[in-house]
Amino acid sequence: MPKQKRQLNKKIMTAKSSSSPHHHIQRGTGAVMRIVMFACIPGIALQTFFFGYGILIQVLLAMATAVIAEATILELRKKPVEHALKDCSALVAGLLLAICLPPLAPWWIVVIGTCFAVVIVKQLYGGLGYNLFNPAMAAYVMLLISFPVQMTSWLPPAVLAEQTIGLKDTVYIILTGYTSNGYNLDQLRVAADGLTMATPLDHVKTALTQNLTVEEAINSEIFRGSSGIGWSLVALGYLIGGLALLKLKIINWHIPLSMIMGAVLCASLLYLIDNSIYPGPWFHIVNGSLIVGAFFIATDPVSASTTNNGRLIFGFAIGMWTIIIRTFGNYPDAIAFSVILMNMAVPLIDYYTRPRTYGHKVKAKSISKE
Amino acid sequence: MSEFKQLTVQGLWKNNPAIVQLLGLCPLLAVTGTFINGLGLGLATTMVLIGSNITVSLVRNVVPNEIRIPVFVMVIASFVTVTELLMNAFTYELYLTLGIFIPLIVTNCAIIGRAEAYASKNPVHFATVDGFMMGIGFTIVLVLLGGMREILGFGTLFSGAELLFGEIANDMTITLYSSDVNFLLAILPPGAFIGMGLLIAAKNLIDTAIANRKQTDTQVVTRARVTGTDI
Numbered sequence: 001m002p003k004q005k006r007q008l009n010k011k012i013m014t015a016k017s018s019s020s021p022h023h024h025i026q027r028g029t030g031a032v033m034r035i036v037m038f039a040c041i042p043g044i045a046l047q048t049f050f051f052g053y054g055i056l057i058q059v060l061l062a063m064a065t066a067v068i069a070e071a072t073i074l075e076l077r078k079k080p081v082e083h084a085l086k087d088c089s090a091l092v093a094g095l096l097l098a099i100c101l102p103p104l105a106p107w108w109i110v111v112i113g114t115c116f117a118v119v120i121v122k123q124l125y126g127g128l129g130y131n132l133f134n135p136a137m138a139a140y141v142m143l144l145i146s147f148p149v150q151m152t153s154w155l156p157p158a159v160l161a162e163q164t165i166g167l168k169d170t171v172y173i174i175l176t177g178y179t180s181n182g183y184n185l186d187q188l189r190v191a192a193d194g195l196t197m198a199t200p201l202d203h204v205k206t207a208l209t210q211n212l213t214v215e216e217a218i219n220s221e222i223f224r225g226s227s228g229i230g231w232s233l234v235a236l237g238y239l240i241g242g243l244a245l246l247k248l249k250i251i252n253w254h255i256p257l258s259m260i261m262g263a264v265l266c267a268s269l270l271y272l273i274d275n276s277i278y279p280g281p282w283f284h285i286v287n288g289s290l291i292v293g294a295f296f297i298a299t300d301p302v303s304a305s306t307t308n309n310g311r312l313i314f315g316f317a318i319g320m321w322t323i324i325i326r327t328f329g330n331y332p333d334a335i336a337f338s339v340i341l342m343n344m345a346v347p348l349i350d351y352y353t354r355p356r357t358y359g360h361k362v363k364a365k366s367i368s369k370e
Numbered sequence: 371m372s373e374f375k376q377l378t379v380q381g382l383w384k385n386n387p388a389i390v391q392l393l394g395l396c397p398l399l400a401v402t403g404t405f406i407n408g409l410g411l412g413l414a415t416t417m418v419l420i421g422s423n424i425t426v427s428l429v430r431n432v433v434p435n436e437i438r439i440p441v442f443v444m445v446i447a448s449f450v451t452v453t454e455l456l457m458n459a460f461t462y463e464l465y466l467t468l469g470i471f472i473p474l475i476v477t478n479c480a481i482i483g484r485a486e487a488y489a490s491k492n493p494v495h496f497a498t499v500d501g502f503m504m505g506i507g508f509t510i511v512l513v514l515l516g517g518m519r520e521i522l523g524f525g526t527l528f529s530g531a532e533l534l535f536g537e538i539a540n541d542m543t544i545t546l547y548s549s550d551v552n553f554l555l556a557i558l559p560p561g562a563f564i565g566m567g568l569l570i571a572a573k574n575l576i577d578t579a580i581a582n583r584k585q586t587d588t589q590v591v592t593r594a595r596v597t598g599t600d601i
Contacts, residue, residue: 120564146555 029128033088035250036296037095039241043292044099046237050157050230053170054103058110059095061174065114066094073123089128093117096136096297100289100336101143102154104185107174109150113139133343134303137336144331152332153185154199157230160222163188200228200287201332204279213276218283232286242295254311255304255318256294262319263290270327284323293322293335303343310346310353318342374499381503387480388511389570394478397471398512399562403523406530408516409509410464411471414453416505418475419484421449423501426489433490442485443476450476464533480508515565522556525549 027035047055070090074081084090094114101110117139125131144151158164165188169179178184198206200222207217222228245251263284270278284290289297298304298318305314318338325334387393394415402408425445433441454472457465465472475481484504489497520527531542555561 142555142560145558145560146553147551148554150551 029087029089032250033092035248036092036245037088039245039250040095040099040238040296042240043234043238046230046234047099047103050159050234051103051155052158052165053167054105054155054174055099057170057174058098058101058103058105061107061110062094062098062114063091065111066090066118069115069118070123073119074127077123077127079127084128087128090118090122093122093135093139097139099292100136100140102151104155104170104173104188105150105153106177109143109147113143116142129302131302132346134297134300134339137297137339140336141340144336152202153189154202155189156222157228159229161188161190198222199332200231201326203228204283205326205332208277214279214283215276218279227283227286231288235286235289235291238292238295242291245295245299251295251299252308252311254308255299255315258312258315259294259298259319259322260285260290262316263323264319266320266323270323278327284326288326288333289335290319290322293318293339297335298339298342303346305346305349305353307350307353307355309355310349313349313353314342314346317345373496377496377499378503381500381505381507382510383507386507386511386573387483387504388508389566389573391480391483393480393483394508395566397474397478398508398515399559399566401468401471402512402516402519402562402565403557404520404530405513405517405528406464406534407467408512408514410457410461410534411468411475412505412509412512414457414468414472415475415478415481415508416502417453418446418449418478419481419505419508420498420501421452422446422481422485423489423497424494425449426485427492427494427497430490438490439482439486442482442490446481446485447476461534464530467530467533480504511569514569515562518565518569519556519561521546522553523561524552524557 044055044059067085067090071081071085074084094117097113097117098110101113117135121133121135121138122128122131125133155161163183165173165179165183169181169183173179173183173185173188179188200218203220203222204214204217207220208214242251242256246253246256264281267278267281267284271280294315298315305311318335318341321338321341322334325337326332329337331337381387385391388395388398397411397415401411422442422445426442429441429445450473453475454465457468457472484501488500492500517527520529525545525547527544527546529543532538532540535542556565
């Protein structure tokens with residue numbers, strides 16, 4: 001089974017003409033990966049606008065590390081380096097990791113994370129097309145459990161922050177931990193009212209533990225309505241990029257749609273049970289990383305399910321797990337955990353959702369009968 | 371190769387219980403947070419291994435084949451109890467740190483594996499050496515893994531040495547670097563698995579290198595004989 005999937009993946013990735021299905025992507029892996037990177041631009045631009053230049057520096061650091069790590073490990077594995085670098089898959093893994101990190105996280109966070117993603121999660125499993133887990137998300141989970149403080153130090157949106165910093169100070173604080181005039185990250189995280197800011201999800205989660213209701217929790221100045229300032233527009237930016245990917249047929253609609261449906265269904269169910277302690281579906285969609293997860297992360301062609309029905313199940317389960325872990329787990333956001341969890345289930349899902357072979361009336365029952 | 375030399379090579383390298391047979395992974399992964407924890411558990415396991423191998427070898431001709439496994443387990447359990455009481459008496463702090471993993475030595479497959487596969491079929495002096503070498507092989511891996519995780523996770527080496535060696539070892543802790551942020555992954559269970567994988571990979575790498583060198587050394591030209599055979 002894995003071998004079959006790998007071959008299928010390889011076909012998708014390298015877009016060689018093959019036997020059925022005849023609907024195939026006309027572009028090479030490199031072109032696909034580059035389009036994915038371009039599609040991130042609106043989201044990254046909005047993130048820069050609301051949360052400062054940190055994200056740009058993280059992206060640059062991650063991409064540089066990804067290329068160096070990939071070249072080194074390919075050299076060690078005695079594989080053709082140039083060919084593999086040209087497919088840009090390492091760049092995309094770095095980029096996707098970088099956009100998930102807090103913008104002012106220290107430089108070694110992104111370097112360790114990217115090295116882990118490329119070397120351990122991707123290349124040690126055999127390189128592009130062979131990795132079981134989504135490299136960016138596995139690295140994110142590794143960083144989150146290893147460095148919880150650095151990984152949860154988010155900034156308030158620039159409009160609410162007591163002080164905003166320019167490009168030079170952003171570089172300073174990422175590399176040294178201090179700005180040029182001596183502020184550290186904790187001081188920068190203070191909002192205009194003197195309180196340290198959390199992400200919308202974090203804020204509500206903390207408020208709920210203090211026996212506040214959801215309504216009271218979102219009655220904070222980081223929210224406008226029920227969507228966090230900045231956060232919802234960043235999500236919109238990624239939505240635009242994601243729709244462009246759909247339009248260009250880089251990704252299928254199955255995973256994004258079913259993932260959002262899964263999240264909405266699960267959140268609605270909880271909301272109907274008790275709307276004072278469970279926020280509604282809209283809150284879950286616009287805050288946090290559900291949109292970027294649905295369009296950019298869960299759609300990874302290598303580690304996601306490869307059949308259409310399988311993709312529906314895969315996406316739906318990710319959405320469902322996201323809400324469950326967000327609501328009942330210890331961590332405020334859960335895309336990474338859900339994606340990793342479902343990556344493990346992919347061989348099983350693919351096994352049970354293999355489509356009818358053309359020319360056969362019934363689905364093949366098992367591999368051995370084929 | 372003499373039997374003793376053979377036993378040494380098998381125990382320490384070719385048939386190492388931890389990185390080749392992959393036995394006793396539960397304590398191996400659970401207690402190797404630091405160098406000293408690894409060493410403590412490794413020595414305890416070695417002691418049990420030697421004791422059980424000697425005893426099993428001594429009684430090998432008396433025990434009926436049908437009930438050998440329960441007998442072996444009881445022998446092992448008695449030695450584990452002895453070890454546990456000794457540690458409780460002399461290295462109390464370490465005894466507390468290792469906790470449940472000392473009694474769990476009973477269930478370490480490496481020990482019953484040696485009793486069944488070697489000690490029950492061989493004379494006592496060979497069995498003793500086998501137990502010792504297997505135990506040392508296991509200890510080396512525990513110590514390597516523990517050291518690796520300790521350096522990455524805490525930035526120190528030999529911390530807690532006084533738990534094992536008493537007050538003389540108070541200053542043995544080496545601080546390699548100090549940092550506000552610990553690399554938690556190395557200390558957490560996933561770090562143990564990843565570290566273990568890296569150790570096995572390193573062993574395979576060395577084996578391949580040795581095999582390659584041997585091959586180039588002893589490359590003899592062999593020709594297929596095509597004539598004169600009666601096919």
